[in-house]
Amino acid sequence: MRWTLDDVIEAAFTTLEAQGLDKLTLRGVARTLGCHLNSVSSYVKTKRTLIETMADHIVGSVDVEHLPEEPVERARTVATRYRVALLAHRDGGRLVAGTFSGTGKTLRVADTVVGALLDAGYHEAEAARLCWSIVYFTLGLTQEQQTPSDGPRGSFHELVATGGYPSLARIGERLMVTDSFDDRFDYGLSRLLPSNA
Incomplete structure (x- = not known):
């Protein structure tokens, strides 16, 4: 399956709601999405980038x-x-x-x-x-x-x-x-x- 940035961000918010900001990781987002870490990191390279993208969404x-x-x-x-x-x-x-x-x-x-x-x-x-x-x-x-x-x-x-x-x-x-x-x-x-x- 081909994931999109929107899929990654949706999974990131699902992970955030379940685990909180301190436990939010790219690996956790990949687990929520049911994919490999590479699928997430191809859109967001670091946790900081992920957070900034989520903040922009909010x-x-x-x-x-x-x-x-x-x-x-x-x-x-x-x-x-x-x-x-x-x-x-x-x-x-x-x-x-x-x-x-x-x-x-x-x-x-x-x-x-x-x-x-x-x-x-x-x-x-x-x-x-x-x-x-x-x-x-x-x-x-x-x-x-x-x-x-x-x-x-x-x-x-x-x-x-x-x-x-x-x-x-x-x-x-x-x-x-x-x-x-x-x-x-x-x-x-x-x-x-x-x-x-």
Whole structure:
């Protein structure tokens, strides 16, 4: 059977969902596909290339059509869709972080966000920095959400109760428990992209 790059990427995502990013290997993808390693490595030579190709697929899946007319809402909608695309895959945030394939798929998303920010009246330098801020905020929050917490929650309360962290004691549960990740994302995005920008 003749495999295609699409077959390899589909098998890579199947492997990712089953084993996680740390255990993702070209051999594992070949096992999932039911082929020899050479069939996979003829399309992607290294794990790094595989990850960059997968990242491009994730970011490229972000829909930049049917957006609001209002520029700030347009940027907010794309950022929200970006987060949804990351969350759709196990370890999606960590997989995309630190990659840059520079293909048309990835650049199309960035171009849409920057275009919305320019339309909203941000100067070029501001639009560039704000675009990066949105990307980094979204990636960081998504990685946090996708990383299971093994630590005991009680240790936070015990440390704060020592009196050594008075500001944290004042906000208490609001820092650790109250807000969901959706709430945190919505709040952070509203600070980065205020409606009256």
